Amino acid sequence: MQNSPLSPLILVDGSSYLFRAYHVPYLQALSTASGQPTGAITGVLNMIRSLKKDYPNGNVVVIFDAKGKTFRNDMYPEYKANRPPMPDDLRTQIAPLHEIIAAMGLPLLVIPGVEADDVIGTLAKQATEQGIETVISTGDKDMAQLVTEHVRLINTMTNVEMDVAGVSEKFGVRPDQIIDYLALMGDKVDNIPGVVKCGPKTAVKWLTEHGTLEKVIENADKVKGKIGENLRDALEQLPLSYQLATIKCDVELDQTVAQLQPSSPDKEALVKLYQTFELKRLLAEITGGEPTEEQDRKTDTKVTQPAKSGDIVVTPVEVSETEYDIIYSKESLQKWLSLLEKSERFAFDTETTSVDYMKAELVGLSFACEAGKAAYVPLAHDYADAPEQLELSWVLAQLKPLLESKTVHKIGQNLKYDANVLSHYDINMQGIEFDTMIESYCFNSVATRHNMDALATTYLDYKTVHFEDIAGKGAKQLTFNQIDVEKAGHYAAEDADITLRLHLTLFPALEQLPEQLSVFNDIEMPLLPVLARMEQGGVLIDSDLLDEQSQQLGQRLSELEVEAHNLAGQSFNLGSPKQLQKILFEDLKIPVIKKTPKGAPSTAEEVLQELALDYPLPKVILENRGLSKLKSTYTDKLPLMVSNKSGRLHTSYHQAVTATGRLSSTEPNLQNIPIRSEQGRKIRQAFIAPKDHKIVAIDYSQIELRIMAHLSNDKGLVTAFSEGKDIHRATAAEIFAVELDEVTSDQRRSAKAINFGLIYGMSAFGLAKQLNIGRNQAQDYMDKYFQRYPGVLTYMEETREQAVAQGYVETLFGRRLYLPDINAKNGMRKKAAERAAINAPMQGTAADIIKKAMLAVDEWLLAQNDDRVKMTMQVHDELVFEIHQDIVEETTKKLVELMNDAVELSVPLIAEAGIGDNWDEAH
DNA sequence: TCACAATCATA
DNA sequence: GTATGATTGTGAC
Numbered sequence: 004m005q006n007s008p009l010s011p012l013i014l015v016d017g018s019s020y021l022f023r024a025y026h027v028p029y030l031q032a033l034s035t036a037s038g039q040p041t042g043a044i045t046g047v048l049n050m051i052r053s054l055k056k057d058y059p060n061g062n063v064v065v066i067f068d069a070k071g072k073t074f075r076n077d078m079y080p081e082y083k084a085n086r087p088p089m090p091d092d093l094r095t096q097i098a099p100l101h102e103i104i105a106a107m108g109l110p111l112l113v114i115p116g117v118e119a120d121d122v123i124g125t126l127a128k129q130a131t132e133q134g135i136e137t138v139i140s141t142g143d144k145d146m147a148q149l150v151t152e153h154v155r156l157i158n159t160m161t162n163v164e165m166d167v168a169g170v171s172e173k174f175g176v177r178p179d180q181i182i183d184y185l186a187l188m189g190d191k192v193d194n195i196p197g198v199v200k201c202g203p204k205t206a207v208k209w210l211t212e213h214g215t216l217e218k219v220i221e222n223a224d225k226v227k228g229k230i231g232e233n234l235r236d237a238l239e240q241l242p243l244s245y246q247l248a249t250i251k252c253d254v255e256l257d258q259t260v261a262q263l264q265p266s267s268p269d270k271e272a273l274v275k276l277y278q279t280f281e282l283k284r285l286l287a288e289i290t291g292g293e294p295t296e297e298q299d300r301k302t303d304t305k306v307t308q309p310a311k312s313g314d315i316v317v318t319p320v321e322v323s324e325t326e327y328d329i330i331y332s333k334e335s336l337q338k339w340l341s342l343l344e345k346s347e348r349f350a351f352d353t354e355t356t357s358v359d360y361m362k363a364e365l366v367g368l369s370f371a372c373e374a375g376k377a378a379y380v381p382l383a384h385d386y387a388d389a390p391e392q393l394e395l396s397w398v399l400a401q402l403k404p405l406l407e408s409k410t411v412h413k414i415g416q417n418l419k420y421d422a423n424v425l426s427h428y429d430i431n432m433q434g435i436e437f438d439t440m441i442e443s444y445c446f447n448s449v450a451t452r453h454n455m456d457a458l459a460t461t462y463l464d465y466k467t468v469h470f471e472d473i474a475g476k477g478a479k480q481l482t483f484n485q486i487d488v489e490k491a492g493h494y495a496a497e498d499a500d501i502t503l504r505l506h507l508t509l510f511p512a513l514e515q516l517p518e519q520l521s522v523f524n525d526i527e528m529p530l531l532p533v534l535a536r537m538e539q540g541g542v543l544i545d546s547d548l549l550d551e552q553s554q555q556l557g558q559r560l561s562e563l564e565v566e567a568h569n570l571a572g573q574s575f576n577l578g579s580p581k582q583l584q585k586i587l588f589e590d591l592k593i594p595v596i597k598k599t600p601k602g603a604p605s606t607a608e609e610v611l612q613e614l615a616l617d618y619p620l621p622k623v624i625l626e627n628r629g630l631s632k633l634k635s636t637y638t639d640k641l642p643l644m645v646s647n648k649s650g651r652l653h654t655s656y657h658q659a660v661t662a663t664g665r666l667s668s669t670e671p672n673l674q675n676i677p678i679r680s681e682q683g684r685k686i687r688q689a690f691i692a693p694k695d696h697k698i699v700a701i702d703y704s705q706i707e708l709r710i711m712a713h714l715s716n717d718k719g720l721v722t723a724f725s726e727g728k729d730i731h732r733a734t735a736a737e738i739f740a741v742e743l744d745e746v747t748s749d750q751r752r753s754a755k756a757i758n759f760g761l762i763y764g765m766s767a768f769g770l771a772k773q774l775n776i777g778r779n780q781a782q783d784y785m786d787k788y789f790q791r792y793p794g795v796l797t798y799m800e801e802t803r804e805q806a807v808a809q810g811y812v813e814t815l816f817g818r819r820l821y822l823p824d825i826n827a828k829n830g831m832r833k834k835a836a837e838r839a840a841i842n843a844p845m846q847g848t849a850a851d852i853i854k855k856a857m858l859a860v861d862e863w864l865l866a867q868n869d870d871r872v873k874m875t876m877q878v879h880d881e882l883v884f885e886i887h888q889d890i891v892e893e894t895t896k897k898l899v900e901l902m903n904d905a906v907e908l909s910v911p912l913i914a915e916a917g918i919g920d921n922w923d924e925a926h
Numbered sequence: 927t928c929a930c931a932a933t934c935a936t937a
Numbered sequence: 938g939t940a941t942g943a944t945t946g947t948g949a950c
Binding site: 023026142576578579580581582631632635636640660661662663665666667668669670671672674675707759760761762763764765766768769770772773834835838839841842843845846847850879 | 938939940941942943944945946947949950
Binding site: 158173477478578580581599600601603605606607608628629632633636637665672673674675676677678679683702707846849878879880881 | 927931932933934935936937
């Protein structure tokens with residue numbers, strides 16, 4: 004709350020908002036029936052309206068540029084000479100807008116000879132002298148020079164406030180250096196000259212080094228390289244640029260700040276104006292009273308259909324009122340604890356300082372054991388004047404038995420996170436029974452995203468308080484420890500309460516679907532702590548090796564860049580597909596082979612591969628692309644992501660992301676580490692074993708094809724696998740009607756493409772493209788395949804039919820994938836859904852199988868209780884371990900057995916192991 | 927500052 | 938032709 008006796012002055016940069024609103028697409032569409040455009044008017048008025056709402060005590064003053072030249076034109080005739088004239092459909096909106104603002108009773112300033120900026124600067128200065136706080140509402144970065152302890156900026160479009168620290172953070176220089184900064188960079192739009200090639204980076208660098216423009220100029224002869232020359236060339240111009248960039252703060256005004264007070268709105272005039280310009284919402288507001296906050300929210304809420312999975316209707320658990328406690332005393336905590344103990348299950352949630360589980364520190368805990376009733380225990384809010392809170396270690400000691408109890412069941416939203424955080428406080432969570440995120444995922448993986456806000460909306464038709472609501476967003480977002488305990492308490496208690504209600508809503512629905520319930524109970528929930536352990540354990544990488552590779556790649560990349568520029572005859576950005584398109588297809592007139600989905604000529608790899616046969620440049624581009632990808636994604640980034648707590652790399656596995664049941668991995672994604680190219684494999688060499696240990700990688704051979712054999716029960720395919728044949732060779736022998744040992748490598752390659760294509764629900768067209776053969780020939784191959792393996796054809800057809808009839812397909816273990824597009828009118832979408840329908844049972848069953856294998860492995864590892872073996876990664880069909888060299892042989896043998904026996908199919912499941920000092924060697 | 931498209935890494 | 942995630946450039950906001 005503002006304690007200042009004087010209301011803050013809110014200065015609105017009307018012109019800046021006018022231009023921005025004019026360019027907003029959905030506003031551009033607005034006009035009256037007679038064709039008078041009103042988009043910019045609407046945009047600016049909405050902005051003023053929301054500003055008045057955000058600053059109820061504020062004294063709003065609106066400033067516009069006047070027509071005609073300003074003193075800057077006298078100083079520098081070319082000033083803003085590049086500006087196109089104002090479009091007519093914008094010009095016609097200015098006068099009405101001024102009228103409306105005047106009728107609203109807001110002071111409106113339009114001063115000729117200067118710009119709006121100068122008026123704003125002048126008023127802000129006067130206000131400060133009189134002890135009045137000022138907020139400048141603008142979208143213009145130049146205004147940052149006006150920021151002081153008493154003057155802030157607010158960007159009303161993004162709702163981000165900027166104070167002195169904010170300016171430093173955003174620009175990298177202090178407000179008093181902004182003019183210097185602007186002068187150095189110049190401004191293309193306003194036609195202000197600056198130093199050639201000096202952008203924000205260089206300007207900040209120089210100003211950080213020397214402090215002021217003056218000092219930069221003094222030291223100009225010390226700057227090396229081309230940019231140094233550019234600076235010296237600009238020396239004469241710079242004082243002028245500085246003057247042009249300086250906002251004038253001593254404009255002579257008729258009114259003082261004190262005189263700029265709102266008058267009462269002229270309602271009659273407003274009604275008339277709103278009618279003339281058909282501003283219906285505003286009209287309704289002054290004639291029918293302002294819509295309340297509640298109504299605003301209602302109109303924002305989408306009408307949701309009852310959430311369904313198949314025929315199961317979900318009945319939301321509702322409460323008439325809520326009661327959220329904040330716990331400050333030992334006594335009230337004890338009371339809650341005894342409640343939790345008695346209830347056998349409770350929902351709980353941790354609040355922390357970070358979303359990164361390796362960095363997160365506990366700030367508070369919340370609980371709920373009855374819908375509508377929850378409590379928050381603040382522990383580490385540390386802003387100034389934070390109330391006294393219970394001691395963290397004492398509270399955790401009280402809670403430890405409950406959290407580690409197997410019989411007291413815990414309910415949570417993404418409990419893997421909470422478990423990981425608590426493990427850093429010596430709490431090994433047990434009894435993790437219900438995760439609402441996973442309940443939703445098992446119930447219907449594609450109905451919604453599975454974060455709590457989405458679940459509450461879908462299943463409870465309830466709008467939660469969002470984290471951003473209490474913490475703000477963007478650079479100024481607070482961490483949880485800085486948030487007011489009362490606000491935080493409501494948010495956190497609501498989290499626990501909503502989690503409980505979601506569970507009470509979703510779990511009964513899940514119970515009506517026995518197969519999916521079993522996926523939940525027997526696969527996903529048991530897997531959760533396994534994944535937590537893998538994440539927590541992390542993997543070891545050799546950062547020095549990666550750094551070295553980065554260096555080498557960097558060298559090669561600059562060579563390639565020079566080469567490419569020479570070949571193109573001009574300099575361009577190799578990373579920009581757009582620039583490349585221009586050079587390739589316009590300047591060099593190379594024929595377009597393929598287009599991107601949006602219709603631009605494609606420069607994708609396969610296209611360049613083909614072009615590389617005839618032209619030299621595409622080859623260079625290809626090598627450059629490949630290498631820069633490796634450098635930026637892997638060799639540069641991975642070393643930076645090593646935790647300084649553990650010295651290892653910790654990924655996050657996501658259990659509720661993919662449609663098919665696979666895991667996904669982020670920060671970093673360990674499931675797409677290169678392997679195919681020579682260069683790429685070097686990166687795997689940096690995934691190393693600790694001293695005296697080996698890396699063991701065990702992967703399932705042809706798992707999806709084996710699943711296809713099992714699901715289709717095709718005799719030929721099952722036999723081929725049972726006899727342990729090379730499956731692609733066997734397929735080739737059948738299709739091409741030759742003996743096994745007569746299969747050529749080309750035939751095997753074709754058969755392999757067919758086998759993979761089948762898994763992807765491919766058409767003859769796709770196969771033709773893949774193998775670079777005619778469509779008829781591809782069709783011929785497929786016909787032959789289905790002749791030899793008729794069971795596969797039947798299976799594919801049945802799957803498609805099942806998808807159309809039921810709207811979903813399922814894996815061997817009953818995990819369902821709903822296909823909303825399967826009956827789409829749009830042929831493309833329907834076809835895509837059909838292909839997904841074919842693929843999902845195979846990809847999904849493979850995911851189920853490796854998850855079961857992980858459970859078996861983890862169970863065995865726990866029983867061994869031997870820290871010489873660790874499961875570190877999962878990559879869809881592969882598990883990676885660290886094993887002490889003394890026991891590596893026998894342990895590997897056991898692990899292979901566990902994986903082979905994870906599931907019984909009608910064909911053998913074969914896992915193959917590799918052992919080495921790094922991940923590359925282990926393959 | 928943010929979201930999207932294009933590209934490319936994996937299974 | 939299936940399923941993902943990260944990076945880069947680009948243009949809207």
